[in-house]
Amino acid sequence: MVASSLAVLRGSRLCQWSWKSWARLLGPSPLIRGGQTTWARTNATLSLEPAGRSCWDEPLSISVRGLAPEQPVTLRAALHDEKGALFSAHARYRADAHGELDLARAPALGGSFAGLEPMGLLWAMEPDRPFWRLVKRDVQTPFVVELEVLEGHEPEGGRQLAKAVHERHFMAPGVRRVPVREGRVRATLFLPPEPGPYPGIIDLFGVGGGLLEYRASLLAGKGFAVMALAYYNYDGLPKTMDILHLEYFEEAVNYLLRHPQVKGSGVGVLGISKGGELGLAMASFLKTITAAVIINGSISSVGGTLHYKDETVLPVGMNKNRVKRTKDGLKDVVDALNNPLEGPDRKSLIPVERSDTTFLFLVGQDDHNWRSEFYAREASKRLQAHGKEKPQVICYPDTGHYIEPPYFPLCKASLHSLVGGPVIWGGQPRPHAMAQVDAWQQLQMFFRKHLGGEERTVPSKL
Template identity: 65%
Template sequence: MAATFMLEPAGHCCWDEPVRIVVRGLAPEQPVTLRSSLRDEKGALFRAHARYRADAGGELDLERAPALGGSYVGIEPMGFLWALEPEKPLVRLLKRDVQTPFVVELQVFDGHEGEGGRLLCQAVHERHFLAPGVRREPVRTGRVRATLFLPPGAGPFPGIIDLFGSSGGLCEYRASLLAGHGFAVLALAYFRFEDLPEELTDIHLEYFEEAVDLMLQHPKVKGPGVGLLGFSKGGDLCLSMASLLKRISATVLINACVANTIAPLHYKDMIIPDLGNDPRKHTTSESGLLDVMNIWNNPLEEPYRQSIIPLERAQGPFLFIVGQDDRSWNSEFYAHIASERLQAHGKDRPQIISYPGTGHCIDPPYFPPSRASVHAVVGVGIYYGGEPKAHSRAHVDAWQQIQTFFHKHLSDKKSLKPSKM
């Protein structure tokens, strides 16, 4: 009997959906090596492998069998994805075109002898970023440069504006996946995209206010307010939006700062200065990676207090998601400062979820944790922190927490299951 893969769901599913992998037709207790690989849109190769042993019936079920070594160990049904490592160092796995899937190649080889074993069986699995019926609509209205993702159905749907960090560009993969869970999500660019500024020198909150208005004028978006989801620099922008703009109903911040960072923020007659930093305070690892956590000025000290976002005007509720090993900045420290200031001004205490062993880049489930990569703007290798296994678990839990929070505060619905392909 030849060895065969059984995949459930078979063939394809959404990226954030788990898949069950079973290999049948092996010899009893046969040692085998499972290899997985994919190429991104730029051709970069990512690979993982793990050594297993079939059970007494000649079956290998990744939900029951522990990996004995390789890229991961223990019972890790999705390790073949989250443990993928780039062939070229410091390359981060990102999805640039959500209209096409990642194609994952799976192979099982006889024995534990690295590349030398005999190929026993192979399969491919497509991991999609648009659930069935999700619509992708480019937005070029007024100054706004964005992409709107709408769930299937008549709607209206609870709306979310999604902001990424200081690498710039238009990142759509988180928004496209969230739309598969019942949200209308606007992936919003704010620099380094089309006719937007190439560099962050001054930021005007009126641009983001225009995006809020655009969302709430859309017939498929349910009011009276929108939710905000921001990562890194996008997080402190979302905190500023929730504090200074109207019609913000709920805000999730992923490894964000309590102060305005990188560039002065303008809104009407107000200017919030940049927190600022001292690059001389960085450290360098033996491999030449920069650890920049300590370069930022302390917002609790003068004269940097002026950069703290005016939380006395904030509209809650807030959810802070933080990695305890965030090496880009001490986001847990900032989250607790925000909590104290919000409560001091009579606001509700925000929810803070802190993940041990987790670094700066918290993505949707099954993305390989990005512990270090070349920053798109800085152009050098940055160390982001985190331990792969703990970080991968944080991805899964944080994704569920985000959905639960927004369904509660934007639509009063419980979190939905991932959409089936």
């Protein structure tokens, strides 16, 4: 039809345009070859905003221009972690009538996810290694994300139409990283770029040990002085967590309170998993914890004994016969721990009822590490029964154990150091991703309210 129209016009005196002019006007068109549709080469461009680089917890706008009208394409994103593991995701799309594609308006037609998911190419990433979790260990370097636009809906066979490389950083411009080796304390303090003082927060992770800084470094970009604190298996600290002394954590709190860039007479604590349990213990025994955010934490000591001065909290018991197996042969340990409200295991309970701290519990309702919602509800009951303020409990359906900063992909299963093998963590990718975005905002609002501080916006360009 197009060719015959051009032939007629070419013989007419009205035809003053070249064939190339008509091609520019009509745009690329599909060609039928052997019963299959292919697309003429386009001048596709892949645009990202912010361009070039951004902070990991910052939304990223992704759009494509210069495609043929309604052209089918596949978008793919990939990054390598610091140990060389590949994480990737892909989704199928169709350009609009103008040959444009905006992930904020165009639903994915399938692939790693479906529907309107502007950040799906990041949170839906999966590793090429089994039982592998995406963790950032060196926050002074970014993750480098490669994005591609591929022709058609076959991610492995489509011709590349456009490509972009984007750096996702973990330190906002001007954030200062200060290693701390003070007495026994082994930590890293992150300070915002503007003049202080700031609200102080101690950040604790789980049973993996060592020192993880990525959550603290991101949070410092929001206007908080955040200390990422190691507590075992790191730089002269105990090799195991069989026995932990809360005096160590008290020493870290006192260091933070003495720091000239930290304001107020108390600090906040942010903990996940075992770090949530320790945050609850700090709030129960130490009087200088003003606000605590507990992410999927336990109300009893797990995996070791806690000591503070002349008091001891014993570890809760575990019954290996209650460990289940999934259809894939992985361990499900959600019922393995004994009920800390029954029998001798009551000695494992952390005395949360003593605390005058204000609490926020963030709970994944599909947590398969332990019964996080039960623990949060029980902590709330015990506080209220002793005349304390009712804590805020936010529960997220279909959300697993590792509630991370926004856009970290769901870790479905990985090695558990206490169990000695791979376990499932629970959660479904999309609701888990949405929970992470909300939880990140909730904890910031909570700390600003109870520690003081102004809302800070991460610059759009680094």
